[in-house]
Amino acid sequence: MYYLSTRNQQLKKTLSQAICSGLAGDGGLYIPEHLPTTTVNEFSEDMSLPLLAEKILAPFFKDDILANHLSSICHNAFDFPLPIKELTDKTYMLELFHGPTSSFKDFGAQFLAECLNKLTDKNKRTVMVATSGDTGSAVASAFYNKDNLDVIILYPKGKISARQEQQITCWQDNVLSLAINGTFDDCQRLIKTAFQDEKWNENFSLTTSNSINIGRLLPQIVYYAYSSLQLYKKNEDKPGFIVPSGNFGNATAAFWAKTMGFPIREIAVATNANKVIPDYLASGVFRARPSTATLANAMDVGNPSNFERLQNLFPTVEELRDNMSIISVSDPQIKDTIKDIYDKHHIIICPHTATACYADQQLSNKLWVIASTADPSKFEAVIEPIIEKAVPISPQLIKLLQRPAKIRDLEPDLEQLRVVAQDYFAD
Ligand SMILES: *Cc1c(COP(=O)(O)O)cnc(C)c1O
Secondary structure, three states, X not given: OOEEEOOEEEEEEOHHHHHHHOEOOOOOEEEEOOOXXXXXXXXXXXXXXXXXXXXXXXXXXXXXXXXXXXXXXXXXXXXXXXXXXXXXXXXXEEEOOOOOOOEOHHHHHHHHHHHHHHOOOOOOEXXXXXXXXXXXXXXXXXXXXXXXXXXXXXXXXXXXXXXXXXXXXXXXXXXXXEEEOOOHHHHHHHHHHHHHXXXXXXXXXXXXXXXXXXXXHHHHHHHHHHHXXXXXXXXXXXXXXXXXXXXXXXXXXXXXXXXXXXXXXXXXXXXXXXXXXXXXXXXXXOOOOOOOOOOOHHHOOOOOOOHHHHHHHOOOHHHHHHHEEEEEOOHHHHHHHHHXXXXXXXXXXXXXXXXXXXXXXXXXXXXXXXXXXXXXXXXXHHHHXXXXXXXXXXXXXXXXXXXXXXXXXXXXXXXHHHHHHHHHHHO
């Protein structure tokens, strides 16, 4: 299987090359040259998640040097539970947040870390990430103690929650976390310039692990496949999925799973007040904007990068409209939904999941699965005033909160960053 750039179908790379470079040379995103197809009968009901992952992902790894390692990659990456809970007889919750840092980003980060570790020998690779929240902690946890990889995580000082900062800064050893005295954009800019800088490239073999890396996207197909197979067998009815979306990586994985032939009726997407894509479907005009801060902050994206992959699947706005329902959910609606779900079902949901629950109330009365993207205890400051009750802390989060953290501040200056990084990783 080769991987092509969304902007140039002539630009072909192997999976390993696509994973190591992240972004295609022409600025496009890597997509598989075709999506393998499958049928429901190929999968038995009692297949474990790692085994199912291995079977589903084998065609994507065909002829790549990673193919021999796929089994161990899947067993190491899919090592936490994936509960499917019934909310009503028509609505299920797919809980994607039982990984070590309590968001669905653990799936992609753990899988990518396993792949990169297998692709790196004694010449260490340095992974750089800018984060405004969940990505940083998932990447830190996934790459921590991987022999051949060092990690530099940049986050904007004072602009993330205390619990998020704790989850990013509680690692040490091969993980260097830095609080940048600036914005998220400053963090991203530092990384971009480091990649182009001679001194950096002399000292480090750089790679990035943000959500455009194909190695983070492929494992996300697996949980849509797994849950659709389970629910189809149980209900003899194909479920639809509702995906809370920001950068549209998770939604892309859902569409890929459907296109491959897994029993998925349709896919709906919920966004927060950042509604570039809902507006595009309504008007036919694509207009990127700066992001606005909302209660569902991991979805605060003004120009979703993975949308290029969706457009490759549905090239015209008409095709997109035919294949995707989309609903934008405001902060007051998020608050009402958190309260409503708690009052009716005694279940506490995070603000991101609330956008999908709100969409569920607006959509047809059919079988729907809500992708539940984060544990509510990561967002206790938003939720507790709404439900007027303490949010119980997840066992994973308790573990991370107990680790000693070290906060290191830095000005947004590339040369200072290089010196700090070189010192840190020297011993
Ligand atoms: C990252 C994130 C999202 C958005 O996912 P995309 O793949 O960027 O659309 C939704 N919810 C949570 C909790 C997240 O961390």
